[in-house]
Amino acid sequence: MTEKSIIQVKNLSKRYDNNNQILEGIDLEIFESTFTVIMGPSGAGKSTLLQNISTMDQPTSGQVVFEAQDLTKLSDKALSRFRRKEIGFIFQSFNLIEHLSVLENVCLPGFLLKSKSKKQVIQRAKDLLTGLGLGDHANQAINHLSGGQKQRVAIARSLINQPKILFADEPTGALDSTSGIEVLDNLTLNNQNGQTIVMVTHDLKAALRADRILFIKDGQIYGDRIFTPYDASQLKARRSEVEAWLLEMGW
Amino acid sequence: MQKIVKSLILGQKAFMVTIAILTLLSSLTMITVLTAYQANVSQYQTAYRTHKLPDILVKQDTQQDVAADLKGLKNVKNVSSVPNIITQVEGKDKQNIALLLSDDTTRVNVQAPSDHEVILASYLESTGNFKRGDTIHIGNKNLIVKGFYEDQLLGSPLFKYKQGIVSQTTFNTLVAQKGSQMTQMAFVDLVKKPKNADNLLSDYHNRLKADLIYDKAYIQKAYTMLPTIVALVIILAAIFLFGICQFVIRFALVSGIAKDRKKIATFKTLGMSGRQVKLAYVSAFLLSNMAGLFVAILASFWTSNVAFIFFWHLNGFTSVKHIPLNIVVVLAITLLMLGLSMIIILLSLKETGNISPASAFQDGQSKSKQGKFNFDLTKNSLPLQIGIAFKDYVQKIGHYMTFTLVIGLFVFLSLMIATLNQGFKGHVDSLFGLPKVDVVMRTPDHTIRGEALQQINTLTSIKSSGYIQETKIVLKDEVIPVHRYSTIPYEMKVLSGHTPKNQQELLLSSNLIKTLKLKVGQKVHIKTQLSDNTEMTIVGTYQTINNLGKEAYSLVDLDLPMNNTYINLKSTDQKDKLLTGFHRDKVQLTDTSASSKSLITTIQTAVKLLASIISILTLVISGLFVYLVSYLTIETEKRQLALKKMLGFTNVQLKVQYLFRAGFALALGIGLSLILDRFIGSFLLNGLVDLGGLTQFTVQLPLSYDIAIILLLVVESSLIVISASRRITKIKIGYFL
Ligand SMILES: Nc1ncnc2c1ncn2[C@@H]1O[C@H](COP(=O)(O)OP(=O)(O)OP(=O)(O)O)[C@@H](O)[C@H]1O
Ligand SMILES: [Mg+2]
Numbered sequence: 001m002t003e004k005s006i007i008q009v010k011n012l013s014k015r016y017d018n019n020n021q022i023l024e025g026i027d028l029e030i031f032e033s034t035f036t037v038i039m040g041p042s043g044a045g046k047s048t049l050l051q052n053i054s055t056m057d058q059p060t061s062g063q064v065v066f067e068a069q070d071l072t073k074l075s076d077k078a079l080s081r082f083r084r085k086e087i088g089f090i091f092q093s094f095n096l097i098e099h100l101s102v103l104e105n106v107c108l109p110g111f112l113l114k115s116k117s118k119k120q121v122i123q124r125a126k127d128l129l130t131g132l133g134l135g136d137h138a139n140q141a142i143n144h145l146s147g148g149q150k151q152r153v154a155i156a157r158s159l160i161n162q163p164k165i166l167f168a169d170e171p172t173g174a175l176d177s178t179s180g181i182e183v184l185d186n187l188t189l190n191n192q193n194g195q196t197i198v199m200v201t202h203d204l205k206a207a208l209r210a211d212r213i214l215f216i217k218d219g220q221i222y223g224d225r226i227f228t229p230y231d232a233s234q235l236k237a238r239r240s241e242v243e244a245w246l247l248e249m250g251w
Numbered sequence: 252m253q254k255i256v257k258s259l260i261l262g263q264k265a266f267m268v269t270i271a272i273l274t275l276l277s278s279l280t281m282i283t284v285l286t287a288y289q290a291n292v293s294q295y296q297t298a299y300r301t302h303k304l305p306d307i308l309v310k311q312d313t314q315q316d317v318a319a320d321l322k323g324l325k326n327v328k329n330v331s332s333v334p335n336i337i338t339q340v341e342g343k344d345k346q347n348i349a350l351l352l353s354d355d356t357t358r359v360n361v362q363a364p365s366d367h368e369v370i371l372a373s374y375l376e377s378t379g380n381f382k383r384g385d386t387i388h389i390g391n392k393n394l395i396v397k398g399f400y401e402d403q404l405l406g407s408p409l410f411k412y413k414q415g416i417v418s419q420t421t422f423n424t425l426v427a428q429k430g431s432q433m434t435q436m437a438f439v440d441l442v443k444k445p446k447n448a449d450n451l452l453s454d455y456h457n458r459l460k461a462d463l464i465y466d467k468a469y470i471q472k473a474y475t476m477l478p479t480i481v482a483l484v485i486i487l488a489a490i491f492l493f494g495i496c497q498f499v500i501r502f503a504l505v506s507g508i509a510k511d512r513k514k515i516a517t518f519k520t521l522g523m524s525g526r527q528v529k530l531a532y533v534s535a536f537l538l539s540n541m542a543g544l545f546v547a548i549l550a551s552f553w554t555s556n557v558a559f560i561f562f563w564h565l566n567g568f569t570s571v572k573h574i575p576l577n578i579v580v581v582l583a584i585t586l587l588m589l590g591l592s593m594i595i596i597l598l599s600l601k602e603t604g605n606i607s608p609a610s611a612f613q614d615g616q617s618k619s620k621q622g623k624f625n626f627d628l629t630k631n632s633l634p635l636q637i638g639i640a641f642k643d644y645v646q647k648i649g650h651y652m653t654f655t656l657v658i659g660l661f662v663f664l665s666l667m668i669a670t671l672n673q674g675f676k677g678h679v680d681s682l683f684g685l686p687k688v689d690v691v692m693r694t695p696d697h698t699i700r701g702e703a704l705q706q707i708n709t710l711t712s713i714k715s716s717g718y719i720q721e722t723k724i725v726l727k728d729e730v731i732p733v734h735r736y737s738t739i740p741y742e743m744k745v746l747s748g749h750t751p752k753n754q755q756e757l758l759l760s761s762n763l764i765k766t767l768k769l770k771v772g773q774k775v776h777i778k779t780q781l782s783d784n785t786e787m788t789i790v791g792t793y794q795t796i797n798n799l800g801k802e803a804y805s806l807v808d809l810d811l812p813m814n815n816t817y818i819n820l821k822s823t824d825q826k827d828k829l830l831t832g833f834h835r836d837k838v839q840l841t842d843t844s845a846s847s848k849s850l851i852t853t854i855q856t857a858v859k860l861l862a863s864i865i866s867i868l869t870l871v872i873s874g875l876f877v878y879l880v881s882y883l884t885i886e887t888e889k890r891q892l893a894l895k896k897m898l899g900f901t902n903v904q905l906k907v908q909y910l911f912r913a914g915f916a917l918a919l920g921i922g923l924s925l926i927l928d929r930f931i932g933s934f935l936l937n938g939l940v941d942l943g944g945l946t947q948f949t950v951q952l953p954l955s956y957d958i959a960i961i962l963l964l965v966v967e968s969s970l971i972v973i974s975a976s977r978r979i980t981k982i983k984i985g986y987f988l
Binding site (some may be wrong): 047048051052056057058076077080081082083084085089091093097099100103104107108109111112113118122123139156181195 | 465627628629632637639642643646890891894895896897898899900902903904980983984985986988
């Protein structure tokens, strides 16, 4: 695998207004088509790191470089364009727009980007929803869906513009194990098709999907390890390997 | 409990302050206007008592004392007759003023002047005609103006009799002069107040020669006409304000409850009953209501006096009086305000009963409803920005509806007042039912009239002229002044029927036909100076200034002398030049608009002032509302905004969405106001004008006004929305998601 770096994080620090230093001098590279998982104790700063890399939040200092551009220095317009075009985001709490239908939620970023015609966007949204097993729910209200279904809608929405990177913050955190596995299978499938994914999780089952795990502790990258790509047939061996490493990290 | 109230008040500071301010404004206005209006009426009644004003006043142009004649009548208890001389003096800009002179100081509170002095009615001072120390020539005497007095009887805005008082000796000298014109003012007290004052004189043999100047009810109407119009408009505005206050309360409660769902649920989990929660809200909101009321009552001590003085000035008086607070008004307003607010609060609080801890904690936000009619972003070709804004608007329709209604009502009010203002601007003549005549010329006979007209024409070109006959007829036991024009000087406003075409036809004022319960087309028997019984047909109705009184227009009595000539000039600008430049013996030129001019200016000023106040209020209130709605929607949608930013919406795009949403609400509100204006505007206005004793209103507001008002609102709202939505920029995605 030729590993091409897609995002470079340089000396990133984050300090909140209340003067809590959460992240300190983080250096990190994310590689194309990889499935990177971020783990660590609660309150370690995992979500903070993810948000700072993905332009959801502004680091106190440091750089986040994407295609030779420092994302921390972009204007509002350029930032919005970056968010529309280059990334997708999935949350633990879904964060769908409740008064829009399933299809509208999925289409919205597509309409916003305008790189394709409205018709094409709708078609792609329908294809994505069908692929995620939600083909029959396109015109339903968000409130009428189960948690797992909502999360799959969120995945469809995040993929509508074929982003370069997909960020996920505990996407299975609010789901039962069956729904969680469905969501993870979807993510894995996308990754196998070349989608770069960066995911924060507490869940070992989710972490197994990674080909690289970062362990965050005390605001720093405490461990960083490459694994072989996920293979469902060798789950047991993989599980013990990952678990052993995590325990070593103090998980 | 206290803590909860505190947390509620702090949580909705903006609303609490708004409610307090709106309560303050509306109750202050109502207390002030009602107190001042009430004081104006009672002031008149007091004046009536202290000045021992008579029940009726009769004026008759004769040298003889009429007291004895009148005393002999059935219902008369007491008569005192005061002789007056009608003289001509030169006022400002050499204008002729017909001055009514007497030596009677008993009716008004002044000291008798010395032989070379005169005291004038204050009206002559306020119009700038005379000041203290001026010398005026009357007959062959030179008199110095000693001072001015206010006459509560004949100084009303409708009469404004130009009067003067001289010493007894001077008066007698003037009476003795050759050719002096005299008139008798008879102050009559009645045994029993008749239902109709006119019937009083039915057995008076000189009835057609005597003028019944007033009866009590008429003069009270005259005194309160302007204050009534002004008070009604202001009260209308105050009611609007109060209505808006209720809207804000409801709006604040509904959105507050939505926002505080979790808080309420927490209180409930902690074992607080639904009733206690409600009580907390009721006390919090009533508190700000009461705060506003309290300040309003305090301030009204001062404002009602200011308003009263304003009304008093409208009546043509300048002496300052102090009025106390009207406890009844204060109590009534307090009860009304608190009562209505209470009802609204309780109605709005029904929602809290439905909040169960489980439902509130399940999802931080209130359950959003899918719109009843489905507007699908994927199924229409609207630009995305507008589509989203529209969906969000529908989602928050409750908030925006309040905003829409407020804007609608206020723009409606503005349009109405602007129309009123417009009506008083250019069409005052017709509003008062006056024919548009530039000057009226009085001549003793035919030959002089012809010569005078020629002379005038050399000074200023005459556009048209004709004769006016003035006479009186008795119709259904009422004496009615009748006018007849040789040709109708301008399109006289015939409200129904047509103008008289032959001698047996009669046009009655719309008011008269109502009070006499007559109908167009009906045949009536009338008494004139020449015949005791003539049959005439009522062929129509028309407007006249004396909607308070009565007047008819007919072709009756062609043989009567035609002493009055009306003249319309080619260019009205020449009028002043003519009035000062024309001099001819035995010929009098008068500016017909002069007598009503000051009244008209007063009304115009009052209406203009009102229009400005209402416009400012409209702008302030709608601005306040736009801000509140924008602030609140952004506040409650922070999470959604963060989400939209995450999806790649720029700050500008998000702001534009809010602008669009406000735009929808605004457009709807303006549409509503235009519909209201179209369908009930003129109805309401005419009601007002009618109450004031004026004639009907047919003014159409020029389109440019509508456009200006709408533009102003749109610009204002846009600026406010943009300013309120600045906070969108500060919303951090990470914080909310
Ligand atoms: N907006 C904020 N202001 C101040 N402190 C914050 C803010 N957001 C997070 N923190 C603090 O930063 C630290 C890291 O938070 P973060 O959400 O990144 O942790 P995490 O690793 O994702 O934890 P978890 O596994 O519980 O999700 C925490 O101590 C938290 O209290
Ligand atoms: Mg987290």
